[in-house]
Amino acid sequence: MNSINRLYIVLILTIFISILYLYHSVSDIHDKMVNNIEKIFILKAGQFAKNIDEEIKNHIDKDLYKTLKENPGLREVLEHTFSVVITPSFKYIYVLYKDSNGKYRYLLDGSKEDKGEFNQKLNVNEEKWDQAYNTLKPQIILQKNIDGLWITYLKPIIYDNRVEGVIAIDFSTNLSIYISKLIAPIQNVFLYIFAAIVVLLSVLLYQVILNIKTKKESITDSLTQVYNRTFLRDFLKKIHPEKYQIAMLDIDFFKKINDNYGHKAGDYILSEVAIILKKIVREKDIIIRFGGEEFLIFFYKLPNDEDIAASISHRIREELENSKFVYDDTSIKVTTSIGVMLHPQRCKSVSDAIKKADQLLYIAKKEGRNKVVLEYDAIKAISTETNSIYEVKEALDDNRIICHYQPIINLDSCEVVKYEALVRMVSKDGTIIYPNNFLDAISGTNVYNDLTKRVIDIAFETIKKEKVSLSINLNLSDILNNMIYKIVIDEIVQNKEVAKWLTIELLEYEQLNTDILKQRLYEIKSYGIKIALDDFGSGYSNFAIFQSYPIDILKIDGSLIKEIDSSKVSYTIIESIALFSRKLEIETVAEFIHNDKVLKIIKDLGISYGQGFYIGEPVEKIVERKNETIDA
Amino acid sequence: MKKIIFLLLALTIMSWSSALQTQREIYKTILGAIFPNKHTIYIWLDDPNKRDIFSDIKNIKIVTNRENADILIVYHTFDINATDKKIFADGYLVFKHYKEKIIGGFYWQKGRPNLVFIRKNLEDFNISLPKNLKEFIEDNF
Numbered sequence: 104m105n106s107i108n109r110l111y112i113v114l115i116l117t118i119f120i121s122i123l124y125l126y127h128s129v130s131d132i133h134d135k136m137v138n139n140i141e142k143i144f145i146l147k148a149g150q151f152a153k154n155i156d157e158e159i160k161n162h163i164d165k166d167l168y169k170t171l172k173e174n175p176g177l178r179e180v181l182e183h184t185f186s187v188v189i190t191p192s193f194k195y196i197y198v199l200y201k202d203s204n205g206k207y208r209y210l211l212d213g214s215k216e217d218k219g220e221f222n223q224k225l226n227v228n229e230e231k232w233d234q235a236y237n238t239l240k241p242q243i244i245l246q247k248n249i250d251g252l253w254i255t256y257l258k259p260i261i262y263d264n265r266v267e268g269v270i271a272i273d274f275s276t277n278l279s280i281y282i283s284k285l286i287a288p289i290q291n292v293f294l295y296i297f298a299a300i301v302v303l304l305s306v307l308l309y310q311v312i313l314n315i316k317t318k319k320e321s322i323t324d325s326l327t328q329v330y331n332r333t334f335l336r337d338f339l340k341k342i343h344p345e346k347y348q349i350a351m352l353d354i355d356f357f358k359k360i361n362d363n364y365g366h367k368a369g370d371y372i373l374s375e376v377a378i379i380l381k382k383i384v385r386e387k388d389i390i391i392r393f394g395g396e397e398f399l400i401f402f403y404k405l406p407n408d409e410d411i412a413a414s415i416s417h418r419i420r421e422e423l424e425n426s427k428f429v430y431d432d433t434s435i436k437v438t439t440s441i442g443v444m445l446h447p448q449r450c451k452s453v454s455d456a457i458k459k460a461d462q463l464l465y466i467a468k469k470e471g472r473n474k475v476v477l478e479y480d481a482i483k484a485i486s487t488e489t490n491s492i493y494e495v496k497e498a499l500d501d502n503r504i505i506c507h508y509q510p511i512i513n514l515d516s517c518e519v520v521k522y523e524a525l526v527r528m529v530s531k532d533g534t535i536i537y538p539n540n541f542l543d544a545i546s547g548t549n550v551y552n553d554l555t556k557r558v559i560d561i562a563f564e565t566i567k568k569e570k571v572s573l574s575i576n577l578n579l580s581d582i583l584n585n586m587i588y589k590i591v592i593d594e595i596v597q598n599k600e601v602a603k604w605l606t607i608e609l610l611e612y613e614q615l616n617t618d619i620l621k622q623r624l625y626e627i628k629s630y631g632i633k634i635a636l637d638d639f640g641s642g643y644s645n646f647a648i649f650q651s652y653p654i655d656i657l658k659i660d661g662s663l664i665k666e667i668d669s670s671k672v673s674y675t676i677i678e679s680i681a682l683f684s685r686k687l688e689i690e691t692v693a694e695f696i697h698n699d700k701v702l703k704i705i706k707d708l709g710i711s712y713g714q715g716f717y718i719g720e721p722v723e724k725i726v727e728r729k730n731e732t733i734d735a
Numbered sequence: 736m737k738k739i740i741f742l743l744l745a746l747t748i749m750s751w752s753s754a755l756q757t758q759r760e761i762y763k764t765i766l767g768a769i770f771p772n773k774h775t776i777y778i779w780l781d782d783p784n785k786r787d788i789f790s791d792i793k794n795i796k797i798v799t800n801r802e803n804a805d806i807l808i809v810y811h812t813f814d815i816n817a818t819d820k821k822i823f824a825d826g827y828l829v830f831k832h833y834k835e836k837i838i839g840g841f842y843w844q845k846g847r848p849n850l851v852f853i854r855k856n857l858e859d860f861n862i863s864l865p866k867n868l869k870e871f872i873e874d875n876f
Contacts, residue, residue: 195845206870217827217844224873226849253846273845 115307119300126293133286137279144192145243145256148272151188152241152258155196155270158184159211159260167260167267168200171210171221178211178221185213195273198260199225199232207232210268227271228255235259236266326370327377329390335399338389342401344447344456348412350400351460352380352419355438355472357396358586368430369396372437375428383419397464399457409445416441416475424473438473440464445478458493465492465548491544494536495528499553503529506561507721508573511692511714514706521572521606523714524562525721526554555581556590562605563598569725574606574635582609582623595630603631608658610637621651628653635692640676649687657684659710661695668700681708755788761841761850762808763792768864769821769838770805779804781812785825809833821860838862839871 162177163170171178185196197212197219207227209219219225228244235242235257244255253275259266322334330338354360354376361369373396380390380398387403402412420439428435442463447456459478467476498504508522528536545551555577562575581587595602607627624634635656636648640663648654659680666673677693684691693705696715705713770776775794779801780786785808789795798804806821813832815822822837824830830840830851838860839852852864852872864872 197845204870214845217846219844224849224851225844226847 112307115300115304119297119304122293122296122300126290126297129286129289129293133282133290136282140276140278140282141245141254144254144274144276148193148254148256148274149241149258151193151196152256152270152272155185155198156258156260159198159270165262167262168210175221182211182213185211186215189213189215192276193272193274195271198268198270199227200268201232201236205229207269231255232257232269235269239264239266324392327374327392329377329381329392329398331392335391335393338391338401339453342453344450344453346404347401347447348404348409349444349447349453349456349460350402350412350416350441351393351444351457351464352398352400352416352439352441353464353468354396355440355468360435360437362585364430364433364435368433368435371430372428372435375426376423376437376439379422379426380419383422384415388415399460412443412445413475413477416443420473420475440467440472441475442467443475443477462493469544469547491541492548492550494530495541495545495554496550498528498530499550499557501531503531504554504557504561505529505723506558506565507535507723508565508725509714509721510719511574511712512718514693514702514711514713519571519719520712521574522725523574523576523608523721524558524565525576526558552587552590555587556594559591559594563594563601565725566601566604567598571725572604572606574608574633576608576610576637579609579620582627583620588623592626595627595632599630606633606635606656608635608637608656624652628655640680646683649689654689656690656692658692658694658714661715664693664695664701664705664715665697667704674704677705677710678708681710685709757848758788758841759792761848762788763795765823765839765841765850765868766792766795766806768868769823769862771865773805777803777805779807779820780810781808782810785810809837821862 159167159181162181189196195212195214195217197214198210199207200210202208206224207229209221209223209225211221212219231242231244234240236259239259239261241259242257244257246253253273256272256274258270258272260268260270322330322337324331354372357369357372360372373392377390377392377398380400384390384400385403389401389403391399391401393399400412400416402415404411420441423437423439426437428437442460442465444450444456444460444463447453450456450459463476463478467474470476495504505527506524507527508524510519511521511523512518513520526538528538528541530536542551545554558575562573565571566573577587577591581591595605628634633655634653635658636654637658638660639657641660657680659677663673663677667677668674681691683689690712691710692712692714693710694714696702696705696713696717698717701715702713702717766776766778773794775796777796777798778789779798780789786797789797789808801807801815801818801820804820806823807815807818808823808825809815809829810825811829813829815833822833824833824837824840825842826840827842827844827849830837830842833840834853836856837853838856839850841848841850843849850871852868854872854874857864857872
């Protein structure tokens with residue numbers, strides 16, 4: 104709240120309190136005036152009663168009832184005397200006595216109307232009259248109604264310390280009503296101002312509530328009703344890392360849920376998962392929707408409770424695994440991977456701690472998903488694999504992913520016919536890092552997908568620029584992976600005019616899928632792209648593959664080539680492959696040609712193309728070697 | 736019992752409640768006490784303006800012919816002589832006028848409601864009032 108708003112509030116509150124004070128003061132003045140009027144009348148009534156008492160005692164010195172009963176003339180005289188002080192305010196002046204049955208009856212009545220007769224019973228407020236009898240002291244009966252004030256003043260007539268009758272003076276006044284009517288407009292003014300301020304404060308309160316609500320909405324994810332990244336931005340400024348442990352949670356195979364059941368099902372799963380998270384975490388823990396299916400949880404850490412994040416994270420994993428998610432009558436299985444950073448305070452910043460938690464999450468995913476990976480479980484792994492993930496990620500962001508190109512020559516003409524594009528990462532200090540140092544670490548992650556896209560991008564850019572044929576390497580699993588395949592096809596479609604210059608070399612084809620693979624390979628080939636089988640002749644190589652799949656090129660495994668000059672078995676295998684290829688009119692490439700002798704053997708076997716360090720090392724620039732030939 | 740408590744309370748704090756409502760409750764109690772076993776009590780009034788007091792009381796019917804009434808409620812008629820009907824006076828002057836023959840009366844004096852039953856006349860009509868109304872019975876007036 105800024106200072107201007109504070110000032111407004113203080114000002115309004117000051118006015119509010121002042122009005123309240125003034126209203127209270129006016130009411131107080133009113134009450135005091137009414138009280139004073141009462142006092143004046145009571146004082147006056149007391150003086151009248153005292154005079155009447157004296158007058159009675161002047162005429163009667165004992166036995167009040169008996170004397171008055173026997174002397175009607177005296178009653179008349181006294182009543183006449185009383186009537187002298189009767190006014191519109193002092194309306195009734197009379198004397199009652201209490202008979203043996205406790206009933207009050209007239210002795211005298213000086214009233215000019217409603218006059219009672221001697222010994223006639225009058226219904227009175229017996230409690231107060233009895234008090235006058237018992238205490239020997241004057242009593243006041245006070246009643247207020249809409250017509251004004253109505254008071255009965257009672258004074259006991261005492262003979263020999265015994266009450267023989269009670270003088271009653273009934274008087275009324277509407278002065279208090281008159282004062283109330285006079286003061287009412289002033290009170291009303293204050294009341295109206297007061298009401299106006301209440302309305303104003305209500306509007307302000309409404310605005311404040313609205314403001315809070317809007318602010319809350321702006322920091323809340325509308326789908327899951329947990330905090331969003333806007334909240335995280337502010338939270339990071341205020342957080343004390345030592346008070347929290349941080350977990351990064353990701354729903355496993357969430358994309359499959361979206362792909363298989365639709366985005367609505369995905370949204371449903373997200374909101375249900377959020378409900379479960381909220382149910383499990385404690386009030387002081389904070390859940391943030393970090394990305395699509397990623398949640399960040401800040402576990403509030405009590406002193407000496409280092410295990411809290413770990414235990415709750417395990418509970419979350421178990422709960423999600425055991426929960427039943429049913430969408431549109433379809434039961435969907437959901438598991439989660441969680442990375443838990445136990446000591447965020449050891450990181451450079453909270454952002455860094457979040458990054459570390461994310462790395463732990465990647466480990467959980469790499470280790471088979473549905474797993475919680477804690478900081479101390481994974482320290483070693485972080486230092487190797489997950490660092491690689493982030494290094495590759497950074498390299499992609501910094502354009503430090505490049506390709507080196509190794510020539511493939513026609514062994515007859517000795518001309519370079521194609522280059523194999525080989526991915527390299529350039530470290531921040533300029534060192535070239537080979538793919539065997541980072542590909543395993545990023546396998547199965549989004550970074551791998553991004554890297555694949557980048558390599559295809561580079562390949563097509565090079566084809567366009569250098570006007571050469573290029574081959575790139577893809578795993579067979581990449582073709583079978585929906586997401587990667589889409590990336591590949593999108594890239595091909597975007598560059599279809601040069602697609603025929605591209606060859607895709609397939610690796611790791613031990614697990615051949617059936618129709619999908621066939622269909623996809625044909626689709627790729629429909630753009631003019633050639634398909635090559637890499638590393639053929641070892642491992643799971645199987646000639647049957649040529650029956651079903653459209654293979655254009657066969658690259659003989661390097662381990663066989665290396666030994667061709669020393670191993671008869673290797674020689675025979677290569678000879679068989681070469682014969683087989685020739686029969687099927689499949690182009691053959693021999694890799695790993697490392698010396699002149701090997702090159703000669705290869706050529707003698709009728710293998711069309713060759714590649715290897717002896718022919719040409721992979722280099723960054725193509726232009727220098729485009730027209731080179733090998734002297735065979 | 737509740738009605739009687741209300742009656743005593745009403746006599747004490749009369750000025751705090753509606754006069755009409757108070758009179759209605761008082762008459763309801765009084766007539767119920769005078770005719771404890773009668774299902775419908777027929778009353779005659781000499782003042783048509785007072786019908787409002789009785790019209791809403793259950794079990795009470797107002798009649799215009801004095802002869803059909805169980806009791807006469809008299810406000811300002813001073814010439815009811817030859818009758819064997821029970822009379823109840825409302826007003827001090829009329830109460831005084833018929834004090835030899837009425838069973839009781841109700842009147843206001845000095846802003847206070849007063850209820851009086853005359854013992855001799857109650858006995859003449861063989862009326863026994865409930866215990867809580869006995870304190871309003873006067874031997875003489």
